[in-house]
Amino acid sequence: MSILVYTENWDGKFKKLSFELVSYAKALANELSTTVTVLSIGKVADEELKKLGNYGASKILNVADARFDSLDNKALALAVANAAKSEGSKAVVFAHNNLGKAIAPRVSVKLKGGMVTGVTALPENVDPFVVKKKVFTGKAFANIQIHADIKILTLAQNSFELIETDNKAVIESFDAGVSDDVFSTTVNETNKVTGKVLLTDAEIVVSGGRGFKGPENWGILEELADVLGAGMACSRPVSDEGWRGHEEHVGQTGKIIAPNLYFAFGISGAIQHLGGVNSSKIIVAVNKDAEAPIFEAADYGIVGDLFKVIPQLTEEIKTIKS
Amino acid sequence: MKILVLISNVPDTTTKIRFVDNNKAFDTSGVQWIINPWDELALTRAVELKEAGGVETITVANVGESITEPTLRKALAVGADDAIRIDTTPKDAFYVASQLAQIAKDFDVIMVGIEASDYNGSAVGGMLAELLNFNSVSAVSGMNIENGQLSLTREIDGGQQKISVKTPVVTIVQKGIAIDPRIPAMRGIMMARKKPLTVLPAVEAGEKTSYVNFELPPPKAACKMVDEDNVKELVRLLQEEAKAF
Structure with missing residues (x-):
């Protein structure tokens, strides 16, 4: 079974956000008596991938496939769903950021899972599975029960502390099983602001x-x-x-x-x-x-x-x- | 090109949030309902593109009970050509997406706001795309039609990308897609009364999640005030008491 985490990388590097996701998944895995597998898509050096182990990942599925650089949502969702199936994952955890919000709903449909986005804490209960999120743009919280067997969660940024472990992760290369005809997004131009602290990363x-x-x-x-x-x-x-x-x-x-x-x-x-x-x-x-x-x-x-x-x-x- | 804009009916953004029935349900008494702000921007851009000549028709759709009809009429007044309401209580995002899947397959471009300001789910657009086997693009902040081709701008961390994508596609839009939401003119409001609003029955669909209950945030401690001439004290408090740096 295992819990699957999907994290993107930023020019081959992970961010605090990635380690928050793994820490959260590890804590959840402890409650469910299972382990954490991380799916990384794109070119990331082994040294960097190993860092995910420090926060509790036991296995890393590495998809070093440049076709995904276009962030084609349909193709990415298929890759994540295939990884979840191959791992027999009972839960899949994403960041509640642009990419996580884009992919998670698609994956939830593919896996016939139940999804809660923007969760702010570990589940109060795992059976029944009840998680908390903010609603009405932070004016209230809701406790939501997921009825489906497979749980899909996106984790709100800065809502979970990093927890270091002495875990070591095994890195395996993974064939995401996505054929060329699935991709239909072409990137024509990328403009990035450099040298500034990104608002969404800023402490x-x-x-x-x-x-x-x-x-x-x-x-x-x-x-x-x-x-x-x-x-x-x-x-x-x-x-x-x-x-x-x-x-x-x-x-x-x-x-x-x-x-x-x-x-x-x-x-x-x-x-x-x-x-x-x-x-x-x-x-x-x-x-x-x-x-x-x-x-x-x-x-x-x-x-x-x-x-x-x-x-x-x-x-x-x-x-x-x- | 035929565009479908999904419209969520949400409480006005200044609504005081209260719950009833032992904190199990949102208190709708006295609530003013509006078009979800991001859906309103999506609709505005669709109308601009239609005025520029690249769009045949704009349809708006909502999953909800008859209480949402004034919101759909407002969308018609802004410039949509026709409206569809799927008559049921929206249970969760999967349920809503399953309802919309029956009508959305006939459109080239589906536009939906990146989230709804009530339950902040950010889910219906992606789920709908998957149910229809369409591609989807999220965080879209610009949309143009050039020679019948869709060109989009999407927000990525620290920047933007210009992309092209094949239709049919679901675009999940955010701020920037239009500058200001369009306010309906009197002529638009008059015309909206005569535009078709079709009511369809719901289809069977399971719900994957349910709300157990709601909580209001705990009351905040009073703000600690520091004198204008004592910025040093503020820095000390932030450093020693709040441990903020």
Whole structure:
């Protein structure tokens, strides 16, 4: 049986997210008295694959097949389903990110499994199998029972701690059994931002709202982000006005993030904004308006002028870092 | 090219979330229903493409009881040509996808929002594609039709890709697909009353999951306030108390 984890790689490397998935699967495997197998698709060196063993993977199925680089959803889903069948997996775990969300539903249909997306914890019970997830964009939690024999889960980012083990993983090359005619996605152009901390990876995020008054005032926030090694974000009005790109918009209809530390500067904290950031562990708010709803969601707050507070904050952090 | 836009009927995003029946059901009393924000953006882009001349018809579909009809009428007012409602209570994503599979096979492009703002499932689009054996593309933030071919932009970690994909295809769309959702004009609202809205019976389909109960998040501790002139204290708290860095 075993539990199967599918993790993507980023230019041949895994991220913390991959190790969270394996740690979660290992804890689940312990409850179900089984082991963890990881499916890796794409070119990854053995040294890197072995790292998955440190978090509890016993076996790694390695599909070093460049055809999957186009991220063809149908082909990827078939590969994952074939791996799950070959392993006789009773559960398949994905990341709740763009690719995981794209593939998991297809795999659940192929395996006739029951799926819960965005789970935030281990199941409360494994028989019956009941897991928790956020609903209404973080305004509530639901406990959901999966009735099907095969469980398909996507794990919300930053919701499970890494657990190191002294496990050693066996690496096996795996034929995914996907013929050429299944692939129908052609990538014509890829544009990636380089040298910036990705919002979805960032442990710390600094975010600005209408309080910045215009597109020209963001230098101080960029400097703070630099000093903290933080990702940059903004509220919806800021991206709607074009002061910042829409890839920085966090909120209910933008990116949903869960960093350890989130700074909201000049953001009033509309309910739609909070929906995108309320999974942050610590929220710090700086706003001129003491009545702004952001202070109800924040752990620490300053009522004041962001143009004064941010440069001081940058200096203070430089001091403690040096 | 014929487009189907899937429409989820969701509570307005400012709704106060409450539960009834021993926390087993969402309290719908006093709720204003809207088109799921991402589905609304999908519909807006479909209408723009039709106006540009690349699309024959736009159909909108929903799985739900008659309470969802005003939402479908609004979609017709925005610019869809006809609407289909599959008359049943949506049980879970697999059940909903199974209902939609009966009608979706006749379309070239199926558009659906990346999630619904109520149960945040992100599941129906991918399941539907698999049931139909169609390809699917997720996190689509741009769509164009060039010489009858579909060209898409999708979001990847840290960037974007321009891709082409064969039809029929299910596109799972996110922010960026359209700038602002289109607001229906009075003329659109008048016309929507006369556009066809077909009601179909549900098909047999199993449900794979069920909601046991709901919980509200525990109340948050009060925000600790620091004086504007004491940024040093904030940094100390973050470092020593919150252990944030």
